[in-house]
Amino acid sequence: MSALAAESSPKPSSAIQGSNTTPPEQVRVFTSGQEGYHTFRIPATVLTPGGDVLAFAEGRKHSASDTGDIDLVFKRSSDGGRSWSELAVLWDDGPNTCGNPCPVVDRRTGTIWLLLTWNRGDDAESRIIAETSRDTRRVFVTSSTDEGRTWAKPKEITATTKLTNWTWYATGPGAGIQIECGPHAGRLVIPCDHIEAGTKRYFSHVIYSDHHGTTWQLGGSSPRDQVNECEVVELTGNRLMLNMRNYDRAQRTRQTAVSHDGGASWTDQRHAPELIEPICQASLRRYSWPDGERQGVLLFSNPASTKREKMTVRWSCDEGASWSAGRELHPGPSAYSCLVALPDQTIGCLYERGDRSPYETITFGRFPLGWLEETAAPAGERNEK
Numbered sequence: 001m002s003a004l005a006a007e008s009s010p011k012p013s014s015a016i017q018g019s020n021t022t023p024p025e026q027v028r029v030f031t032s033g034q035e036g037y038h039t040f041r042i043p044a045t046v047l048t049p050g051g052d053v054l055a056f057a058e059g060r061k062h063s064a065s066d067t068g069d070i071d072l073v074f075k076r077s078s079d080g081g082r083s084w085s086e087l088a089v090l091w092d093d094g095p096n097t098c099g100n101p102c103p104v105v106d107r108r109t110g111t112i113w114l115l116l117t118w119n120r121g122d123d124a125e126s127r128i129i130a131e132t133s134r135d136t137r138r139v140f141v142t143s144s145t146d147e148g149r150t151w152a153k154p155k156e157i158t159a160t161t162k163l164t165n166w167t168w169y170a171t172g173p174g175a176g177i178q179i180e181c182g183p184h185a186g187r188l189v190i191p192c193d194h195i196e197a198g199t200k201r202y203f204s205h206v207i208y209s210d211h212h213g214t215t216w217q218l219g220g221s222s223p224r225d226q227v228n229e230c231e232v233v234e235l236t237g238n239r240l241m242l243n244m245r246n247y248d249r250a251q252r253t254r255q256t257a258v259s260h261d262g263g264a265s266w267t268d269q270r271h272a273p274e275l276i277e278p279i280c281q282a283s284l285r286r287y288s289w290p291d292g293e294r295q296g297v298l299l300f301s302n303p304a305s306t307k308r309e310k311m312t313v314r315w316s317c318d319e320g321a322s323w324s325a326g327r328e329l330h331p332g333p334s335a336y337s338c339l340v341a342l343p344d345q346t347i348g349c350l351y352e353r354g355d356r357s358p359y360e361t362i363t364f365g366r367f368p369l370g371w372l373e374e375t376a377a378p379a380g381e382r383n384e385k
Contacts, residue, residue, distance in 0.1 A: 035087045041064070043338050043352060067097065090151055099117060102176055113176075115172070115216075118156075184238075192230075220264050232263070233320070235319045235320065238260065241259075247279060257270075287341050299313060301313045329349060333357055334358050
């Protein structure tokens with residue numbers, strides 16, 4: 001971001017009242033090498049209808065590899081992320097890979113939906129892309145009607161959400177949204193990505209449900225390739241925006257696209273020059289809507305570097321047209337993240353963090369919106385089982 005843009009961008013304090021400058025609390029939620037798993041990766045978080053915070057992750061049994069025996073695990077916090085429950089296993093399919101969590105809450109029914117992907121543990125991503133694997137990447141959904149305490153058996157939805165000429169496929173990772181305004185209000189939207197067979201081109205896309213999660217269908221894809229893992233947010237004017245991981249090495253920044261039809265199609269794909277990235281997942285969430293003279297606030301987190309380091313949170317008060325310079329939650333190694341707005345108007349960021357590697361812990365950083373405006377302050381850390 002240019003100095004001029006940083007100075008002219010509206011500040012989040014103009015969008016809410018009661019901002020304060022308390023520095024972030026940082027609590028370790030998952031620690032690699034503990035609780036029966038070699039490595040924890042791919043964080044996703046969501047606020048339940050009752051106000052608890054759920055933290056999902058891939059529990060990688062024997063190594064840090066993306067391939068192999070991987071379970072979908074989760075923990076719960078009932079105090080805004082200050083402390084966490086013992087680990088629970090949501091899906092364990094023996095030696096196979098269960099992961100890429102992407103939750104969304106249906107505010108009309110109270111159901112929490114969790115979109116997932118599966119593949120054989122002995123099918124590496126490279127073999128799935130090359131079509132030499134024993135099986136392929138499949139799409140599943142599970143749900144909870146009791147605040148995430150129990151979950152339905154995962155149900156496969158590959159047939160309605162994946163084209164036959166797609167090989168690799170990922171849901172999220174991160175979280176989905178429920179559209180709040182306009183003709184598609186109530187629609188559940190999940191950001192995804194895929195790779196075409198033959199061409200091996202990478203694209204972002206969405207899937208959605210107009211039936212409160214009981215059925216899912218394929219939405220639109222990004223107009224151009226060289227993008228994959230993405231996040232979706234609702235904008236004013238009945239628009240959606242995709243924010244996408246970018247593989248164009250000539251421009252090491254995120255890419256975005258816009259939908260005017262609830263995710264059925266996407267246009268205006270472009271780079272976001274302020275959002276530098278090292279080719280990594282990121283998180284995008286709406287914190288607040290415009291209200292009278294107050295502007296709405298969007299939040300974005302990612303490693304703001306050309307390496308997986310410097311986990312940074314930024315705000316935008318102009319619907320993503322420009323972004324603040326941001327504040328670092330952690331200056332060292334860091335990677336994937338997932339933001340959540342908490343009931344007390346603070347912000348949570350569940351993210352991969354370490355001292356020598358980004359994958360040593362998954363940590364929950366908790367801070368007020370006002371912290372994003374202040375001069376850097378040290379962030380404390382605690383260790384929770």
